[in-house]
Amino acid sequence: MAVPLLQVHDLAKSFRGVQALQDYRLELGHRELIGVIGPNGAGKTTLFNVLTGVAPATRGRIVFNGQDITRATPDAICRAGIARTFQNIRLFRRLSVLDNVRIGLQAHGRNRLHEVVLRLPGFATQERRLEQQARELLDMLDLAEYAGVQADTLPYGLQRRLEIAIALATRPKLLLLDEPAAGMNPAEAEALMRLIARLHGEHELTIILIEHNMRVVMGVCQRIQVLNYGRLIAEGSPEAIQQDPRVLEAYLGVAA
């Protein structure tokens, strides 16, 4: 196996003395799709925040694609190839769906200021390219008809999908999905599962998925990590995890 895409060593994060995450480690190969589960407050979202530079690690090291990103800023991490979605959906609410995607696309390939101010030919080319790529992405996620719509007026399910579109627009190698199925009905969740599988399969993305919906997690993930009280308590295939007594204890609160 080649060099792993993501290596996380001994990661810890504390907020004012409260350990939200400790002794976390992960080796993630290219094109893997793993799930992270755990009860509320187990440190799953903290993990994503640390990985994306939103909440810098208190200790530990993160190497992504051969590059140490432990201290990098969120925008640099994004450009390095990690994209994420948020548990409670963060869109640029008052901008159009198209603009939302364009902002993601701008992570790679922005104009230079003089091109913009002087409206040099490069600007028009770039803008055209951005728009075309954005429309393609929206097409792929079945959002094309909403291109001109203000983002926060989309129905909830579509907002989730738009967020994934924006994340994809940044051309990630690694996609972090934070409870993408939250608040979805079974049909929507099913569609989401197919989408995730497609992204993983057709677009060769590496994915980490946080999800409470076990059907989704067990359905798509190759490997699952279980967090509890900020610690990694189990790791393995979906089948192994389902049998793991520590996991059952964490979820049900009783020793199995």
Add this chain to the structure above:
Amino acid sequence: MLTPSYVAQQVINALNIGSIYALVAIGLTVVYGILRLINFAHGDMMTVGAYVALAALTALAMPAVAALLIAMLVVSALGIVIERLAYRPLRGAPEVAMLITSLAISSLIQNGATMTLTAQPRPVRLPAELTQRISALGLSFAVMDVIIIALAIALMVALTLFVQRTTLGIAMRACSENVRVTQLMGIDVNRVIAVAFAISAGLAAAAGVLWTGKFGIVDPFTGFLPGLKAFVAAVIGGIGNIPGAMLGGYLLGFAEVFFVAFMPPEVSGYRDAFVFVLLLIVLLVRPSGLLGAREVNRA
């Protein structure tokens, strides 16, 4: 020049001016905490308070204490009215919208006072027993100076107790944490906000009376500058935080007085710049003010 009594005198001076800044800053911060409104008309409430007290003192020949109370009451009522008319309809609107209405209110008060009362500065004469001077240990200060410090501290203590012990005060703190959740808990947020405005305006009025009583003069623009400075003080302390505003007010008072007191006159012209550079340094080290809660980014 740096004799102990000189330093002590300057400390008294700084405490005096700092107390007033602190009072004004607290009023500003109480409202800010709940509404996230920088009330640029706050300083003008000082002006109104001073005029009311002046009228009570001269036209109605009231004792000073009664004039102070009347001023606080009238201005508190005015605060509630302004909140009802100019801020409540903007609940949920962008923050800048309220900021602009507060600028408009400030302009209304200043120009209204100029039109009706003329811009001629009016003397504010307090009873002699208040202006009487005490000299002790080489220090010199007026009874008024002691009263300013004492009254400011008393009002601050009262406010702190109110906020920590009473139901309404606790509701106020809850509102500054999260208005929506507080509302869901069945608390009448409108009432809480009205009370906050009343307190804020009342404190401003008290500060206005102290300020004009100390300096003996009031005109339609009296409160504007101290109001602006109090805003700065509140921010240094961490806006929205009551002890922070207090701390900020005293810090500002000390910074202003000490810079003039201990710097040669050639550089004391840079006082205001110095105060702001100090402020910038404080903010750069602690971007949410000295006692302000760091806003945690929650993803």
Add this chain to the structure above:
Amino acid sequence: MKRLVPLIPIAVVMGLAGLAQSALNDYYQRILAVIAINVILAVSLNLTNGYSGDFSLGHAAFMAIGAYTSAILTLPVRMKAVVLPDLPPWLGQVELPFAVAVVIGSGLAALVAFIVGIPVLRLRGHYLAVATLGLMVIVQVIALNWQPFTRGARGINGLPPFTTLLWAYGWMLVTIAVIWRIVHSSFGRAMMAVREDELAAACRGVPIFRTRLLAFVCGALFASIAGALWAHLITAITPSSFSFLITFNVVAMVVIGGSGSITGSVIGAVLMTLLPELLRRFETALAIGGQPLYGLSQIVVALMMLGVMLFRPQGLMGRRELPEVLAAMGIGVPTRPSRVEAAGEKTAQAQTPG
């Protein structure tokens, strides 16, 4: 050929300005010039206060930099020897054309904004507002104390009255064009992304700090141009010419017009310039008992500000630009996002806890 189309309205504006310059008397020319200057101020302040969402109160500081720079650079050498005898010789001996001085001033303001912005833009919200207010105070204090360059409280007077309508409207068009272009590009989208949700923007690869800095520096640059134009219109500047009253006034223009709309800033600036001037005539006309109602115009303007905010808190234009308004009236193509009429569908308002 299509690229030449925008030249037509520019030619029209400049033609009108030229016509006004030759046909109107000094008073109307002055008002028109003040309008252009205020438009420059409002449009440039909108870059930070409207687009990148940073609340700056430091606009007057950059105006002052532009005004003083241009004053010192363009003052005739012969007058400099009298007015500013203590200038260093390399400055005392220069007398630059107005346009050059304006450009140098704007460069200087941009540089100051850049240097100050690096530490100060780490602040957010009202903390940033206070810090920029502080910048204004600091610039004022320097102007008051730096005698050899500024003459302190006496200020510099007798500036050549360079600010003709052609200059004022020429610079105004440049300002609007440049800012319009910046806003309608990846830079503008980045600014709006930062305004809408800074954290999300960062996670989408938007360089937050650079974006905010760009808005701040650009705003400063154009504020400086407005300052220079103002200085050569009034011909006498003192440190107190650049006070927070000016900043507040410009903030009001932006908010009343609608933060995040260039058209709005233009409308706000025009309104807030013309209205007090027109109302001033009523002060004497409506005299009661022989006493003119001085102060009436300020009161009416304040009431109007209140009214606009109460009934249209998002400002007159909201975030809409003229093309969209025209589109709504059936002229041109719509560019503004529409809304999904989500009957029965779950929308963001009904978020479930995650």
Add this chain to the structure above:
Amino acid sequence: MSRISGFRLLTVSITFAALAAACAAPPPAARPPAQPQEQPTAPAAETIKIGALYGVTGGMSSIDAPGLNGMKLAAKQINAAGGVLGRQIELIAIDGKTDQTATTNAASEMINVHKVVAIGGLNDSTFALAAGPIAQQAGIPFVTAGATLPTLPEQIGDFFFMAPFGDDAQAYAIADYAIDDLGAKTAYMLVDQAYDFTTALAKFFKERFTGRGGTIVLEDIYKSGDTDFSAQIAKVKALNPQPDVLFISAVPSEAGLTTKQFRDAGLTQPIISGDGFDTPLIAEVAGEVADEVYYSTHAALDNPDPKVQNFVKAYTEEYGRGPENAFAALGYDTLNLIADAIKRAGSADPKAIRDALAATQGFNAVTGEITYQEGKRKPNKSVTIIKVQDGKYSFVKEIKP
């Protein structure tokens, strides 16, 4: 390209804005009706329009508003007596709002819209320096009522006149008085750094006081708007030996404040100043501690001279209160001076008025005799020294140039 069309439409809107602006301002022919209050009777001949430019609102209003009242009183008296050259005077009084933009707009409106033949007013050089050149450019005489920067006429041009003496004259007068009458050898200076007027006054005072062998023991500064002087005062108190006099260069808003605080702190030396101290606030704010304050100014309102007393009486009758300060008298003098020039010129032509003004000899004003020497447009007026004792103002001396 939608972007380009967007920009095009925006530029169109700007054009509309410019057009609207041009239309919104009514053409000269449609200007608002003349202020009725200035016309007691229907004038037989066309009125003579004179601009009265003051910052009636904002920071300057406490001295500018009385100035305007003075001018109005003069206009009323002149009109009641039949006017000038058989024509009524119509004052065009526009508020400059203590704002340079509004002040220059107002000056320009007076000249270009209302076609005034002369302008009077303004008590601060910051505004005079902005408005003066507009009148100069248009060839309209401008008489500043109270701006005392001595170089104003040179800086602005030959249509600019000063009704008051210059700061040099008043600073010299109070310095001389301190040395000759108060026996001062050492002085402390506290200077408001924010005004042209206060810094100039201080400069001239220092020049004269040290020139005549006096010593400045400490020079300190503050900025207008400051209200607390405790830090500065503590510094003076720490001086040993104490200075003989305290020179405070302040504008009226700080005159009372400084006096009160210096006296309250137990400093008993004479306080001296210029016309910035000419305000009832000293007595009103400082009360009984307002002792041993001396200042130089334009006129003593308790001067028994009938000219002064008639003015005080007329002002009191008109406004229900006495003149607030000397700027009321200066405003009164300014209009009378202009009217006198019109009379002597025999014409209301601006150029003729200018020439007549320049030739003014011994014009008997409330604030002293005004004579413009050859080529100078700043009068050599006598300076009045006033003393405040026990909260009472009294005339002590008139120093002739």
